[in-house]
Amino acid sequence: MQLRTTRDQALPCKIIPYPENPRSRGRVDTLQLIESHLSNAKSGQSSLALHGMGGVGKTQLALKYIYNNWDNYPVILWVQAAKLSESYITAAKQLNLVPEDSDKDANAIATILKNWLGETSEKWLIVYDNADDIEVLKPYWPPGNKGGILITSRNAGAARVAGSGAHTEDSDPEDHDPELVSECVKLLGYLPLAIAQIYESLYQGGKAIYNLSTSTVNLFYEHTLMTVWRISITRLSQEASRLLEILVYFDPDTIPDQLFLEGAKNNPGLEFLSGRLSYLDAVSELLRQGLVMTTRSKKGSTPGKFARGLSVHRLVQESVFYQLDAQGRSERFKDALTVLVGAWPTNAKNPFRMNALWSTCALYLPHVVTLEARYRESSTIEPPPHMIRLIFLASWYMYERRMSEFARPLLDTALNICARGGNVDPFYPKVLTTYGCIKFEMGHVDSGISDCTKVVDLYQQREKPRDFLKATALSDLGWMYVDKGDLPKAIELYQKGLEIANEIDNEAERLDWSVHIGHSLSRAYIELEQPEKALELQFSHGDEFACGLISECSQRGALFLYGIGNAHLSLGRKKGIEGAEERRKGLEYHMRALKARNKVCGDHYITAISLHKVGVVMHEIGKLEAAESTLERAARILRNEFAADGERSRTLYHLSLVKSNLGKDNEAAQLLTDAWQHREKLKGEARNHINEKDTAGFDKMVIYFHN
Structure with missing residues (x-):
């Protein structure tokens, strides 16, 4: 059943492929959970995943919730996870967001629908049905803090994507309606063997009676599916x-x-x-x-x-x-x-x-x-x-x-x-x-430090302690202490790691890990506002790529370029009005890092990190239009990244500053509000007139390596 809208009246828009099932009963606790999570949410976007093995009734539960709350949502979109693109095109056209004869590609139409969902004041609900591959939802997930999302999936990981979940199990036999039992016995032709088999299926397996009563399976076929498969399997060779x-x-x-x-x-x-x-x-x-x-x-x-x-x-x-x-x-x-x-x-x-x-x-x-x-x-x-x-x-x-x-x-x-x-x-x-x-x-710094400290202790017990594993373990621990703010401890760990790396027997490994840990140590010196030491380390083996050790067009090459760019920018700040050349070099290195990440990773989280940095630097040097477009692209990528609230918040905040300087005050105000919504969600901080433009606070929402 589809309730189509006319071109003149886009709302309500309710696209549901199945009619209400009047035989659907039971699962009261799960329905109450859905109700409290979606219908009674105080504010913000609410999402819930129903997960469990196939056939336990997840889709029926989603339908039951929809029809119970039919009048509460002007917009209800049922999206088959296997047909995300087609579903979004259909929805966008029925909402009159694009004309029926639109020649826009599927990605563009999906983006239009997502943006509308993120901006509209209308209450909406999306059901992603059979989303077993939860990764495919990333590009289609609506942005912002509005609406309700219900996922049905066999994948328990869907609960982590949604932020909350309900494991859906076989129904309790006590939920069965006596009238339905009688109806099913009649459907079975009163055959004793068939009734006995269905009894075992329903009561021993805990299946819901409506699964049978609404089935279109030929119940009088001489074999069950299990029997047919068993016969097929016996015909196979050993291999x-x-x-x-x-x-x-x-x-x-x-x-x-x-x-x-x-x-x-x-x-x-x-x-x-x-x-x-x-x-x-x-x-x-x-x-x-x-x-x-x-x-x-x-x-x-x-x-x-x-x-x-x-x-x-x-x-x-x-x-x-x-x-x-x-x-x-x-x-x-x-x-x-x-x-x-x-x-x-x-x-x-x-x-x-x-x-x-x-x-x-x-x-x-x-x-x-x-x-x-x-x-x-x-x-x-x-x-x-x-x-x-x-x-x-x-x-x-x-x-x-x-x-x-x-x-x-x-x-x-x-x-x-x-x-x-x-x-x-x-x-x-x-x-x-x-x-x-x-x-x-994920922000659990102390727990991460605890695990990596254990690793260092384990490697210290090795018969051959002077190897790259111990060196890199010390380095990993070092960058965690930098983010924690204990720079002396971090530098001590880096220097120990560098000392071990410089004594590795294998020449290639020695160079590789000396360069790697030296670069990590240089980032700590940037945090200490000692960019001269940072640059000295970054070029201690020749050029920025250790004379051919690292390829520029690689993840590692981009990482090194990013760090060198930060060192030059730090030196530029230190020199004040005489630091223009350092700022130019800083932007140049960050542009090279962005180019490499664009080519290697495409629209990935790490590319958004470089886009953010380039956009902020362009803003600082007065290139406002370029800063605006660059930060907007970063925001678009981060919108589709899970577990990136800190990065989204930071980018939206800096974009609001650019918009304000361009005189786009309404856009700037909305972006600032959105940035604070993410910050409040992640940090629990309340916005006020004192901290509203807290640039340092927004920058600290991201680990220092990405600042």
């Missing part, structure tokens, strides 16, 4: 059956062929998966039995490049999983883990620099998450030691991509496994380092 059992532990939607072809190499018992012909033979069997489908997924960032792979129905996965005994589950878990460990890309020189491998990591990450979830939900699987290594590598990639919140469950699992083994696993310090960095980035 095809083993492949299907391994698929139980992977994300069902897109499983790249290259995961098996690369990951199974040199692994006894899995050779058939690493040979293309034998692998395709096994896949062909599964296809013939209707147990899998072929898929194509985008490969990296190169246009037109796709990775071929498989998808498997979730019910097939569950059927296969529950047919395995405890030993079988454990063996197939080990196979899946072996494949993932073998395929996951690594930087042999430095596992803490994954930037060049992001596109491949993105393909495999959903399968690491699914594997870890299977392990966490099982009481019989004993994890092999290399699971800790896999979780570390995946979590560090997530940290680099600013997906820190989603890495925490994986890291908790890894630390639990380490603890069971006495914390002697060689990857334990790396896991702890990753967790410390994630906590620090």
Whole structure:
């Protein structure tokens, strides 16, 4: 059912694909939770995720809430997560935000709708249905502090995205309506065997009676789905059956062929998966039995490049999983883990620099998450030691991509496994380092320092203490102390790390880590307002890239350029009216950093950091129009970033200053209000006439490395 609006009357606009289900009953507690979270919210944008396994009634709950509150929302948009772009185009046209014959591209129309949602005074509700891949919501998430958002997802991580969640479980049999039970018995033709089977399904499994009463399944088919799949599985060869059992532990939607072809190499018992012909033979069997489908997924960032792979129905996965005994589950878990460990890309020189491998990591990450979830939900699987290594590598990639919140469950699992083994696993310090960095980035500075202090202590106990791991552990701890404001402690840690790095036996490693830690130390000297020392360190190995050690067009190159730019700007401030040349150099280096990040990362968080910096510097030197457009682009990128309230607040504040200087007072006032809303949400600070233009306070909302 769709309630369309006319061209003259855009509101109300309610796009709902399903009618009200009069048989929907029960779940009172969950409905009350939705009601209190969305309908009774005091102010600001309210969002809630309903998460749980497929078939437990998440969509029905969302529909029930909508129809219970039909008159409370002038705008209700039901968005299928698999068709985000199409849904936004439809909504924008029905709201008359764009004409029916608009030739704007999908991204432009989506942006128009998002901006309208962020600015309108009308009360609105969006339901993102079946949002199992929560990453796809980022570009479509409405900005600002208005409206209600309800997510349905099998992914428990949706609760972290929404900020709050409700785990949706099978309904209580006591919720069943006696009239519906009678109706279903009649629907079953009063056949005793059918009634007995449905009784087991409903009462032993706790299924809701309306799931059956509204079903279109032919209940008189001679086999259940479970029986049909079991028959199909018995027809498989040993290799095809083993492949299907391994698929139980992977994300069902897109499983790249290259995961098996690369990951199974040199692994006894899995050779058939690493040979293309034998692998395709096994896949062909599964296809013939209707147990899998072929898929194509985008490969990296190169246009037109796709990775071929498989998808498997979730019910097939569950059927296969529950047919395995405890030993079988454990063996197939080990196979899946072996494949993932073998395929996951690594930087042999430095596992803490994954930037060049992001596109491949993105393909495999959903399968690491699914594997870890299977392990966490099982009481019989004993994890092999290399699971800790896999979780570390995946979590560090997530940290680099600013997906820190989603890495925490994986890291908790890894630390639990380490603890069971006495914390002697060689990857334990790396896991702890990753967790410390994630906590620090999320604002838990003391907790991050605690974890990284433990790492330093662990490396001090090594037989070979003079290596890059101890040096970099000291460096990590140093930059946390800088942000905490304890600069003498930070510099002491950096200098110890630099001393160790300078004594590394391997010449290439010695140069690499000396340059890295020296640059980090230089940033501390900038905070101490000693830019001369900072520049001396930054150029201590020749030019800004240590004479070819670092590529300018790389994440690391951009990081160094950013730091050098800050050193010149600091020196310019120190020189006062005679510092014009230093300010020019500072802007030049920041422009180079922005160019590199644009090319390497595109519209990513780290690019927005450079855009913000360039915009602020342009404002300081009087280039107001350029500052305005640059900060506006930074704000657009940050609008789509999760866990970036501090960065958004800071950029909106500086943009308000630019707008004010341009005479755009209304825009400036609104931006300042928006900036303070983010600041109040994050810091709990109240706005008043004294702190309203607190530039230093807004700048401190972001870690010093990004200032």
